[in-house]
Amino acid sequence: MTSTSITAAMPTRAGANPALLSLLAGALAIALAPILVRVSELEPVATAFYRLVIALPFFWLGMFTERRAHRMTASAPVSTADAALMVLAGLMLAGDLALWHLSITMTSVAKATLFNNCAPVFVALLGWLLFRERIRLGLVVALAVSLSGMALLIGDGLFLAAGAHQDEQWRGDAIAVSTAAFYAVYLMAVKRLRATHSTSVIMAGSSAAATLALAVAAWIEGGPMLPATAWGWGVVLALGVVCHVIGQGLITHALAHLPVTFSSIGLLVQPVAAAALAWILFGEALGPLQWLGGTLALVGITLARRVSSR
Template structure:
């Protein structure tokens, strides 16, 4: 075995993080789809149709891939779906009052906090490098959010709603992790979406919004969100949670505000300053730090006899 081979991560060790990273990129498109759909539907109705459009597609995918009907739903899925639907409801309201980057940053603080919650409840103690990665990523996220030019569209009411969404997203990540430990990824994402559609329907009624857009063109944004954010984004994140510690997952999905801010720069004229660009770079660096693994010391001729003796003794 060469020294290079000794430094390689365990087989499939990167599958979970890569799934989470791809899911975070797709979820980063969610605020873009919301902004583009607000001319036709309210924020809660957009969320409702996002889930409704995704349900039949997820059912077809589950049956085609697993060759069976969905497994029985459990309580963790119900809790996770409720938390996520409330997170999206508060986040959608917040996005109508503050900038995309600001709302996304605050919500994603909940993803970081889930690492501490998992440590407390799931006994998933993070490695020391995780704390440094969190610090770097949060500083970067703060710079991305708060480093814009003054006089923007930020509103304290939107920030408060985003804080509530951050609390919900922590509960969602924790319960999704528990659900994923008991069910397959396809079962979890399917039942999550069903629960989310039910909760979102109540949110539309409570908010007084109309379920139907004035024209069929109003369904374009929810359909886009169903494919990109719900099936692509949330589906990949659920799959990645089954292969990745919750603490690491919370940092990886911080790619969301980077994607959202970069696209918003072009679509909504929310230009990025040098500070915000540096913040985006820090987030990416924090994600990279969270994935670092300790280097294994190569086996030397002098140490090999001792290692063989220990192995034989075991």
């Protein structure tokens, strides 16, 4: 998954390499998430719940540490409107995680991860539809390229799969695409909140709301609510700490020291690394049409991010 906010600054010559390494390490850590979801003992939504409930104390600790470090500076109070916006962000984050985890069990890791990274496409589309934001020519080209790649990926699944597996894979693809829409709304809410609140405050508030929503969804989903073995606990702990806390933390740290254009590297590494791991561990090899569609989607999403950042 991408970081909640981007505070880009031009790096010094000495600090560029460590920041870039931090970005790459964070992207690789997040790339482990779909693999861990696939091998989890719990149902997809319950796994998403543990992913957040394990990460939540770290977010709250970060918020309290930040407030203590800046205790001489008056922090903006959380108004009723801001609290409502944090709840909305949390609900969108919960929907994103729950549906993405579900899609991982229904379609290939490569497609589920790639479609989940299409949030910049939906941010541009929603900005145009809801707020009448002007879409520049570069963004139109980026959207056309990325949507063409996504169409190729979904079409490849429809034509090559067969029977019940075809239906499940198609539904998995559709669910994976919908996760990007949820995450796009989450990003738009976070962007509003960033005008008056720090990232740690937003993460703590929205993640708490998302955790509660996922707890209810996991109960409705059914299935066990506790891992049965030490292996199962290790999987959800790794998902919460390594992927969600360390991965997101490294990316957020790196983007504070790199130009926005460097964020495209993290975007490229995550789905490619996830696809490589799925190929090695689960034998999920990609066909020529899938490679072409994936490449087009990655190029289009990367262009959309760069144009939107400018």
